[in-house]
Amino acid sequence: xxxxxxxxxxxxxxxxxxxxxxxxxxxxxxxxxxxxxxxxxxxxxxxxxxxxxxxxxxxxxxxxxxxxxxxxxxxxxxxxxxxxxxxxxxxxxxxxxxxxxxxxxxxxxxxxxxxxxxxxxxxxxxxxxxxxxxxxxxxxxxxxxxxxxxxxxxxxxxxxxxxxxxxxxxxxxxxxxxxxxxxxxxxxxxxxxxxxxxxxxxxxxxxxxxxxxxxxxxxxxxxxxxxxxxxxxxxxxxxxxxxxxxxxxxxxxxxxxxxxxxxxxxxxxxxxxxxxxxxxxxxxxxxxxxxxxxxxxxxxxxxxxxxxxxxxxxxxxxxxxxxxxxxxxxxxxxx
Numbered sequence: 001x002x003x004x005x006x007x008x009x010x011x012x013x014x015x016x017x018x019x020x021x022x023x024x025x026x027x028x029x030x031x032x033x034x035x036x037x038x039x040x041x042x043x044x045x046x047x048x049x050x051x052x053x054x055x056x057x058x059x060x061x062x063x064x065x066x067x068x069x070x071x072x073x074x075x076x077x078x079x080x081x082x083x084x085x086x087x088x089x090x091x092x093x094x095x096x097x098x099x100x101x102x103x104x105x106x107x108x109x110x111x112x113x114x115x116x117x118x119x120x121x122x123x124x125x126x127x128x129x130x131x132x133x134x135x136x137x138x139x140x141x142x143x144x145x146x147x148x149x150x151x152x153x154x155x156x157x158x159x160x161x162x163x164x165x166x167x168x169x170x171x172x173x174x175x176x177x178x179x180x181x182x183x184x185x186x187x188x189x190x191x192x193x194x195x196x197x198x199x200x201x202x203x204x205x206x207x208x209x210x211x212x213x214x215x216x217x218x219x220x221x222x223x224x225x226x227x228x229x230x231x232x233x234x235x236x237x238x239x240x241x242x243x244x245x246x247x248x249x250x251x252x253x254x255x256x257x258x259x260x261x262x263x264x265x266x267x268x269x270x271x272x273x274x275x276x277x278x279x280x281x282x283x284x285x286x287x288x289x290x291x292x293x294x295x296x297x298x299x300x301x302x303x304x305x306x307x308x309x310x311x312x313x314x315x316x317x318x319x320x321x322x323x324x325x326x327x328x329x330x331x332x333x334x335x
Contacts, residue, residue, distance in 0.1 A: 030092045033069065033154035036139030037079060037117050038105035044117075046082035047073040047140040048094060049154050068152055071144050079120045096127040100154045101161075102175065103193070105139035113212040115182055122179060130174045132161050135207040135214075136193040142201050157201060161191055164203050168227040168236035168251055169220065171206060182212050187312050189218065189226070208312060215312045218305075225298070225305045228254040228267060238269065240294035247271060247290040265302060269294075 036047035052070040074089055076082035086094050108117055121127050134157070136142045145153055164170040170191040173181075181188035189206040196202050206223045208216040218226060224236070228251075238249045249269035256265045271291065 028092050030072065030086065030090060030094045032094050032096050032099050033152055034101050034103070034143050034157060035096070035099060035121075036103045036105065036136075036143035037108050038139050039107040039111060040075065043075055043077040044079050044082045044108075045073060045075055045140060046079060046086065047071060047143045048086065049143050050094075051098075051152075069154070073140065079117055083120065096121065096124060099127060099131050100158045101132045101134060103139035103142050104133070104135050104190075106135070106137050108139070109135060109207065109214045114209070114214070115179070115212040118175065118179070121175060127175075130176065132158060133173050133175055133178050133190045134161065134193055135190055136201075141195060142193050145195070145199070145201055157193070160193075160201065160203060164191065165227070166235045168224045168254075170203050170223055171227050171230055178209075181209075185211060187215075187309060191223075192217070208309075210312055216308070218308075221301070222305050222308070225301050228298075229256050229265060229302065229305070238267070238294055238298060240290060240297050242290040242293045245290070247294065249291070249294055265298075267298065 030048065030050040032048045032050050034049040036045075038045040038047070049069050049071050052068055072086055072090055074082045074085035076085050083094055086092075102118070102121060104114060104117065108114065115122075121131070134142075142157070143153075161170060161172045165172045171189055173188060173190050178188050178190065188209045190209070191203055192205050192207050193201045194204045203220070203223075205220050206218040206226065207214055208218060224238075227236075236251045238251060240247050240249070249271050252268040252270055254265065254267045269291075
């Protein structure tokens with residue numbers, strides 16, 4: 001009996017010791033929420049937004065106004081070297097298992113293939129392969145943006161992308177999706193952030209890539225059409241001017257279908273005839289010609305976008321290498 005009690009006490013002691021050891025280990029880790037990669041004259045500038053453990057650390061640190069996160073940066077010849085430099089300057093090991101987004105600055109995009117910059121993240125067993133990818137004039141600036149008190153800035157970036165996808169404002173891409181498109185040789189894209197007048201991040205379009213090299217840029221309107229063509233949109237609106245009135249068609253769904261002749265795109269929309277700008281309200285008979293004008297506009301923009309993508313030499317998965325043989329609007333008039 002005494003021997004059994006001794007063994008039990010020893011086991012309890014080991015469990016307690018393991019728990020304490022785990023706490024010490026957590027204090028030595030940087031729980032990364034967002035990553036920014038920029039190129040400088042001497043290599044890579046790596047900027048990470050991490051959960052604030054409320055401990056003092058060396059390196060270039062910005063705890064921000066909300067106190068929830070802290071931002072650290074380090075330099076190296078490669079992304080891996082910069083990550084190792086973070087450990088040396090902060091005394092903590094970066095942990096990417098909670099990372100939400102990887103941002104690539106223009107300086108990192110202009111020098112060719114971006115896959116080597118993503119290599120460390122692609123090979124890391126601990127990194128979330130569903131982290132979003134995005135571009136920005138300066139990745140460091142976006143990562144350092146401060147959020148409201150009590151919120152995590154990286155979560156805000158994630159929400160902007162996910163909301164933008166539903167509202168046909170962008171076509172989101174995750175790390176593993178981008179790499180798959182790289183391997184397939186198809187055109188990929190990633191949302192582009194910029195800072196508005198209030199120094200807050202917002203979407204401005206899509207950067208287009210082929211084989212990991214940036215080959216072009218789509219503005220906000222082109223990104224909306226791309227979202228429709230790739231069946232990502234479930235909300236948002238299409239506006240069209242007709243007879244000095246501005247009509248807004250709320251997107252309900254977009255369904256592209258592949259045919260040998262090209263892509264047939266059907267967009268189901270809802271038009272509230274009581275909320276037409278420039279009139280106190282119009283009837284269904286007046287709204288239908290506006291719907292036809294919107295359909296014509298959408299078809300022309302889809303054709304122009306596909307022609308632009310054709311110039312890049314390939315298409316995203318889901319787009320046929322030909323013109324859309326039809327762009328159909330299914331209009332439901334709300335009365």
